[in-house]
Amino acid sequence: MAGFGLSTFAQANISPAKPQDKKTIIMGAKIHVGNGTVIENGYLIFDKGKILGVGDATVAKFDLTGSTVITANGKHVYPGxxxxxxxxxxxxxxxxxxxxxxxxxxxxxxxxxxxxxxxxxxxxxxxxxxxxxxxxxxxxxxxxxxxxxxxxxxxxxxxxxxxxxxxxxxxxxxxxxxxxxxxxxxxxxxxxxxxxxxxxxxxxxxxxxxxxxxxxxxxxxxxxxxxxxxxxxxxxxxxxxxxxxxxxxxxxxxxxxxxxxxxxxxxxxxxxxxxxxxxxxxxxxxxxxxxxxxxxxxxxxxxxxxxxxxxxxxxxxxxxxxxxxxxxxxxxxxxxxxxxxxxxxxxxxxxxxxxxxxxxxxxxxxxxxxxxGSLETGKDATFLISAGDALDMKSNTVEKAFIQGRDINLDNLHKQLDRKFSEKYNAEKK
The missing domain is CATH 3.20.20.140 (Metal-dependent hydrolases)
Incomplete structure (x- = not known):
């Protein structure tokens, strides 16, 4: 019964994300397009849940005014x-x-x-x-x-x-x-x-x-x-x-x-x-x-x-x-x-x-x-940003994820339990 209550509490804190309300640009990431192409220093623009552009950030020229810019230098972007x-x-x-x-x-x-x-x-x-x-x-x-x-x-x-x-x-x-x-x-x-x-x-x-x-x-x-x-x-x-x-x-x-x-x-x-x-x-x-x-x-x-x-x-x-x-x-x-x-x-x-x-x-x-399935113009902006190689258990660190342009909550029951008991044992050491 205790386990049921804890899982219910965990889910109560995680509501689905709201629709995207502003154009967003990911800059400087290593973009794994998903079709075999890799852009070493790339950009990804999306708005209203759709990808507007993907390309090489070193040669691209566009106006950032009014957009949310996420700097992702040294990080990896993958399709969901x-x-x-x-x-x-x-x-x-x-x-x-x-x-x-x-x-x-x-x-x-x-x-x-x-x-x-x-x-x-x-x-x-x-x-x-x-x-x-x-x-x-x-x-x-x-x-x-x-x-x-x-x-x-x-x-x-x-x-x-x-x-x-x-x-x-x-x-x-x-x-x-x-x-x-x-x-x-x-x-x-x-x-x-x-x-x-x-x-x-x-x-x-x-x-x-x-x-x-x-x-x-x-x-x-x-x-x-x-x-x-x-x-x-x-x-x-x-x-x-x-x-x-x-x-x-x-x-x-x-x-x-x-x-x-x-x-x-x-x-x-x-x-x-x-x-x-x-x-x-x-x-x-x-x-x-x-x-x-x-x-x-x-x-x-x-x-x-x-x-x-x-x-x-x-x-x-x-x-x-x-x-x-x-x-x-x-x-x-x-x-x-x-x-x-x-x-x-x-x-x-x-x-x-x-x-x-x-x-x-x-x-x-x-x-x-x-x-x-891939990060291409016109497709859903469903992707993730990882600090390391997402296919490697040691380096997979998903920092952000978007589903149809919505910036979703990456909290979960396991993370909550980790925080709970980390705080407990850290307090005991003091």
Whole structure:
């Protein structure tokens, strides 16, 4: 109960920022545009929430009268980081069932919308903002088809204010054959099932999915269905291209099967996980498939894999021409997203390309690259200023952050606790 009261108190002190009311100019910073370009001594001008100009401060000439000028010499400016595939705002306390709202009962739930359950009063988003994560794809879980995700900005009064893009994608877990470890003695139910039976069961699940997608496409192409079916109706925008299909799958053969399934039904797939995607880079590139690499800080899934493969996977894919995005499981952990990008940069990926895996590449797969993901004229002024390298855990120090031009509050529960107990122990030393 004490923890609940403290988190409520912390959030009461953090209100969403007010709209930008004056033109602002950032001067002298090292600007990481997000598209691979770096401006060593740059300027960034924004007004009414939009970027008006980005360039080299050493040659630029403009009138500073009436503008707010932020001197950022020696500091770094980055586009706001984007956390894909997270149950952020859908869960608060893992041990309290009433605060868990990320999954529904049932196997096929395309009609479930994560956005309407998103809790802007959660104490967690503020901790993400402090590390530069300013946007997130709020995603449902569970079943074979979990429902639709939406993209939000992390400084809002309610989910309507937070929404950047509603219902951007449906999320599906591809049926795979469980690994058979041999023997019919121990091992529980799987140990009592033959490999052939497991394959048949998995194929039956795929056939059921195939039937569902066929029925959904026929239903959505009917002008006035005689019977309303909410599940089938919710799949409409996959077939007209407004929504993508995010498919969680790891094995190379399963990835190929999932992509071919999506192409058969005329939907745009994005592979999530893709542990063995590095083995089929040519296939992925030829089919223009993006891959969301999960958990770069993890152990390999296969016993005979290179122990460093989770670090290398993103670099191998990106260097082969595949659009790569990084993600982390869970919600608290999202604050470490920039450090995941720093890790893949240390294992074979150019630093600015690593930055793109949490900015522009992510914006592309979410259908938001025209407004966020890079610091370009006309886009939202959603960015951060860090005293050091934001992808490095040792030097990441986010001093300011803006969402659509609004100068947001970077305080959070963790900082409040740090101040509280620092004051306590400092007082005891005197």
């Amino acid at each position: 980081f984007i956390a894909p595939i997270t149950n952020l705002g859908l869960t608060e306390y893992e041990s309290v069932k009433a605060t868990l709202d990320f999954s529904e009962i049932g196997t096929y739930n395309p009609h479930i919308r994560a956005l309407v359950a998103y809790n802007t009063d959660s104490k967690v988003p503020a901790t993400l903002r402090s590390n530069g994560v300013l946007m997130a794809q709020i995603t449902p879980q569970g079943g074979v088809i979990s429902g639709s995700s939406s993209v939000v900005q992390l400084d809002a009064w309610n989910w309507e204010d937070a929404a950047l893009r509603k219902d951007d994608a449906q999320h599906m877990t591809w049926p795979v054959v469980p690994r058979f470890r041999g023997g019919f003695g121990g091992g529980g139910r799987m140990g009592m099932t033959s490999p052939d039976a497991l394959k048949e069961r998995t194929q039956a699940q795929i056939n059921e999915l195939d039937q569902l997608f066929t029925e959904a496409k026929a239903y959505t192409e009917t002008d006035k269905p005689t019977v309303t079916n909410a599940r089938l109706a919710a799949m409409k925008h996959m077939f007209d291209g407004q929504e993508k299909l995010f498919i969680t799958v790891d094995g190379q053969k399963d990835i190929i099967a999932a992509v071919n399934f999506a192409k058969k039904h005329g939907v745009t797939p994005v592979i999530v996980g893709g542990d063995e995607a590095y083995l089929i880079t040519a296939f992925l590139k030829d089919n223009n498939i993006s891959v969301v690499v999960k958990q770069p800080h993890a152990l390999p899934n296969n016993l005979d894999d290179d122990v460093n493969m989770p670090y290398k996977n993103a670099g191998i894919l990106a260097n082969a021409g595949v659009n790569v995005v990084l993600s982390i499981d869970g919600y608290w952990q999202q604050r470490n997203l920039p450090f995941m990008a720093g890790t893949v940069a240390a294992w074979g990926l150019d630093k600015e390309k690593a930055l793109q895996t949490i900015t522009l590449n992510t914006a592309k797969i979410l259908g938001l690259d025209k407004t966020v």
